[in-house]
Amino acid sequence: MKLLKILGVVGALGVLAACTSDLQRIRTTEPSGGTAFTQALTKEYRDLAVFEADEMFDWRDAGYYARRGLAAAGGEVVLPEDPVNRDLPEDSLSEINDVRVRLLAALDGGARDNKPEIAARAQSRFDCWLEQQEENFQEDHISACRDELLAALAELEAAPAPAPAVAPAVYLVLFDFDKSNINDAAQAVINQVIADFNANKSTAISVTGHTDRAGSDAYNEKLSERRADAVREALIAGGIPAEAITTAWKGESENAVPTEDGVKEQANRRAEIIIQ
Numbered sequence: 001m002k003l004l005k006i007l008g009v010v011g012a013l014g015v016l017a018a019c020t021s022d023l024q025r026i027r028t029t030e031p032s033g034g035t036a037f038t039q040a041l042t043k044e045y046r047d048l049a050v051f052e053a054d055e056m057f058d059w060r061d062a063g064y065y066a067r068r069g070l071a072a073a074g075g076e077v078v079l080p081e082d083p084v085n086r087d088l089p090e091d092s093l094s095e096i097n098d099v100r101v102r103l104l105a106a107l108d109g110g111a112r113d114n115k116p117e118i119a120a121r122a123q124s125r126f127d128c129w130l131e132q133q134e135e136n137f138q139e140d141h142i143s144a145c146r147d148e149l150l151a152a153l154a155e156l157e158a159a160p161a162p163a164p165a166v167a168p169a170v171y172l173v174l175f176d177f178d179k180s181n182i183n184d185a186a187q188a189v190i191n192q193v194i195a196d197f198n199a200n201k202s203t204a205i206s207v208t209g210h211t212d213r214a215g216s217d218a219y220n221e222k223l224s225e226r227r228a229d230a231v232r233e234a235l236i237a238g239g240i241p242a243e244a245i246t247t248a249w250k251g252e253s254e255n256a257v258p259t260e261d262g263v264k265e266q267a268n269r270r271a272e273i274i275i276q
Contacts, residue, residue: 022066023053026073034075036116041078044124045069061131068127077112080104081127086134096133099149100126106156118155125149169196171273173231177214177264180226182234190231193273194238204276205240207231209249212268213261217251224249231271 026046031039045068053062072078080103083096103126111119128145132138171193173186182190197205209228211220228247236242255268 020059020063022063022070023049023059026050026066026069029070029073031073034072035112037112037119038072038075038077040117040120041072041123042069044120045072045078045127048124048128065127078123080107080123081130083130086130088130088133089136092133096130099153102157103149103153106153111156115156118152122149122152122156125152168274168276171275173227173271173273174266175227175269175271177212177269178223179269180223180230182230186231187234189273190234190238193275194235194240197240197275200275202275203244205235205245206274206276207235207245207247208272209247210254210256210268210270210272211252212263212265213252213255213259214264215252221249221251224251227269227271231273235273 026042026049029042029046031042034042045065049062049065049069052058052065056062068078080100083093083100088096103122107119107123111122125145125148129142129149132142132145136142171189173182173189175181175186176183193205196202207228209224209226209231211224211227213220215223225247228249232242232245232247235245252268255265256270257265257267259265259268
């Protein structure tokens with residue numbers, strides 16, 4: 001019996017020595033390899049290990065966190081603790097298991113890569129929650145770990161903000177006064193439209209003709225139509241399917257540069273092209 005007690009003491013001292021060695025290593029470990037997630041997880045487990053050792057004098061859990069931190073520092077993807085490894089109160093198991101399922105879904109769904117620091121925080125707080133729940137006497141510690149976990153998990157599960165809508169590019173074909181023919185500058189713009197349409201595998205183009213305010217409303221209405229049609233024909237000649245092009249004309253009603261009636265303005269003598 002005496003021999004068994006001695007062996008038990010020796011075994012306990014051996015475990016304590018191993019824990020102390022792991023704790024000493026994690027205190028000075030700075031991960032340089034692995035991923036952003038494993039590096040963040042190393043720091044999270046180091047903080048837990050140091051807290052348990054220096055503040056709580058809990059050498060068992062300090063050593064446990066140290067070993068997990070060292071594994072993460074080596075680039076290993078350490079999973080959240082399995083609740084079966086802890087002697088947890090029966091009334092806490094349902095929530096813990098449900099939250100672990102959510103956490104694993106978030107981690108495996110890309111959180112380790114997309115939000116590595118928050119993901120590491122969520123995992124470390126989950127493990128902390130299990131540890132504190134097993135001890136089951138410090139309600140403030142249990143609540144702190146659980147609440148911090150759920151806050152981090154909510155961030156991981158939040159739907160990403162929709163990408164801002166990108167306004168379609170507007171190409172401007174300018175015309176000489178009282179003209180609707182395609183000059184060299186206009187053709188250069190049309191060539192760019194054709195190239196972009198094909199490169200982007202687009203399916204539709206809109207063309208809207210405009211005029212300046214020199215001339216009558218009725219005349220300018222017809223002139224803006226001729227300009228839209230001229231651009232349409234040039235696009236078709238460049239290989240754009242006719243059915244992909246829609247045209248409209250506004251006459252002098254929508255000036256790019258506001259002017260008095262009767263004023264000639266180059267910027268207003270235009271056709272606007274939009275690739276859909």
